[in-house]
Amino acid sequence: MNEDSKVIVIALIILTLIIAGVQWLLIRFTHWSVALVISGFISFVISFLYVSLSNATPNGAGNTVNLSEYSTPTILIFSIFLCSFCLVGYLSKAQISKMAYVTSLSLIALMIIGLLVSYGINYYKDISFYNKTFSSCQIEIKTEEGVIPIISSISFKNEANSFTTNIELEINKDRNAIHSQNDLWSMPRFANKIKFQCISTKTGNLFYQEFPFNYSLCQEKKEGWLHQKSIMPIKIVLKTDKKIDLYINNRFIKQYLLNNKE
Structure with a gap:
């Protein structure tokens, strides 16, 4: 305590x-x-x-x-x-009178029941909001051997409601590898943008580059009695020449080319 x-x-x-x-x-x-x-x-x-x-x-x-x-x-x-x-x-x-004790105990029981019902309603509202807004997704991020990473974070965004999932990348002290990730993330449903936070190799400053993202390729499906949404696993591979490959369910989808514009 x-x-x-x-x-x-x-x-x-x-x-x-x-x-x-x-x-x-x-x-x-x-x-x-x-x-x-x-x-x-x-x-x-x-x-x-x-x-x-x-x-x-x-x-x-x-x-x-x-x-x-x-x-x-x-x-x-x-x-x-x-x-x-x-x-x-x-x-x-x-x-x-016995009525006093009956009233007291009845009030305690009613309040406990009311509190449990309130928690249940709030939990259902939270789950409903999450199911309406997000889907779960396994997202893996890798860097090819020998590639100097220039990405510090990757974001998926639904521009219609501004919900965003931001994935921070871990860069080791030698700046020669990005820690691989294979975690369950909350992906904004119908995300239409993927954004990379880049580190300029000229100035060391941070800047953003944004590209279209096709959520429909992730093939959303419902799971469990709460009808939670999930999509196919996503893999992002950082390659040489500032190229980034996007895979969905281990199938190559698209390659993004970053600009070192700073």
């Missing part, structure tokens, strides 16, 4: 003890329903302060926060306070 988590746990324990004292006073001198309402209100206030501070920037201006971001900490804190309410009522031997 890191230091931040320890601080949060300690703060929750202290808050719970304080709220337990408040609940005991409210149960003793008012009504158990008042204790529940006050506990819920305090839970939201604490959650509001926590989320607002955690999203605040160093200059004091808060980031935009959705209302849904307050639900998880509010439910968590209120559930803890409900448990303390039940414990206070039991230990204090107060004359509390």
